[in-house]
Amino acid sequence: MQDFGAAFLTAFDLLIGADADLLEIIGLSLRVSISALLAAGLIGLSLGAALAVTRFPGRGIVLVIVNSMMGLPPVVVGLVVYMLLSNAGPFGFLGLLYTPEAMIIAQAILILPIIAALSRQLIEDLHAEYAEQFRSFCVPTGRMMMELLWDARYSLLTVMLAGLGRAMAEVGAVIIVGGNINHLTRVMTTTIALETSKGDLALALGLGIVLLSIAIAINAGVMALNATAKRQAYA
């Protein structure tokens, strides 16, 4: 229990003191995960909407694959991205390994299936309701996807949130492709892993509390937005 008490004090001290190292780590964590979210969101939502409104041979197999990939182990993603970006790999010439960009790529790959699979289900349900009316109006497929994405916007925020949560919380992928280099690729989760192995449990727990607080703040914000939106748009 001493550790917990100390952890809270440490976290409090770090935050009140606006510790430069801590802020740098938090900043990089947010930058990496939010960038990954934007990239995965752009691709994942388009993919989800496309899968929701189209019918083609083999669609069932694609859905099974996308759904299964929601459970991708971060370390496996990290390993694959590592192999692709390492000097011997096909994208080694880009020199991205052990940079924040490599971490963004890894996290984006990790959460892409989550966003694609969940948005596909959501949009497909909405489409079931709109399909006849859209057909009556002769809405082209691309337009249909845009309109459905727009009308599902508030529910899709929750999907994006699930992606962000997954990205922020994972450690396996970023530690492999980022390397946990101080002042360069050190994020909250890799720091926690490092401090724990060094035995500095208080700092590790303090960072954990910060991480949790950020997650709660983001979720509360989105929930508040959603509640207002539901009242307004009956979404």
Next chain:
Amino acid sequence: MRPANVVDLRGGAASDASAPGAGADLFPLVLDDVSFQAGGTVLIKGIDLTLEAEGATVIMGPNGAGKSLLLRLMHGLIDPSGGTVSWGGAGMGEAVRKRQAMVFQRPVLLRRSVAANIDFVLRLRGRADPARRQAILDHAGLAAHADQPARLLSGGEQQRLAMARALATEPDVLFMDEPTSNLDPASTLVIEEIAKAARDRGTKIIFITHDMGQARRLADEVVFVHKGKVLEHSPAETFFTQPASTEAGDYMAGKIIL
């Protein structure tokens, strides 16, 4: 007499468009031996039917007769399992469907404001224009609700919006699938007035109703459907006074026909 608050929604070419038969080239609508089956059950059985451009056609018949399927086959929302549907000699396709619109029993409104629901179809037809949207909302008596979420309107207002949105595409043919079955008499009257105004401007109205009074008020001709077949197709006067089939007579007498 057209009510004073009814504006012509057909834009600059109002005088031409209001001439009877603006969409005359879409007619006759010919169903040639049309059948439809789902899950091994034949629901529409070899229907031959010809509809002309003039007047309002009402499709009547008991539940499960195939009325909604018939309407969807005409509008091309579903494809027939056998036979052909043609409009003025042309096969059913997007070119034809774009000149038609349909109002469903339960209005399918987008999760947006009332105004955005109208803008959606105006943009779709490449004629987004706030003034036009305003005229359409005025016509439907919804101007005061323009910024409200469409799905928070009352049932009658929702159906009015669905009507206004369908008419915003300036269809030559308007299909309605029991548009007032969930509405009170006052809301029903408003929907009927909008439908009549559209008909008077030359829009062909084809609609389904179980409401005998509504059928008498609006119909110029009646198609009576029973068990996936057209039993009768006659002018409204004849149908309501001297139905040719016993089923239609029983149906109007309020008897349950099986």
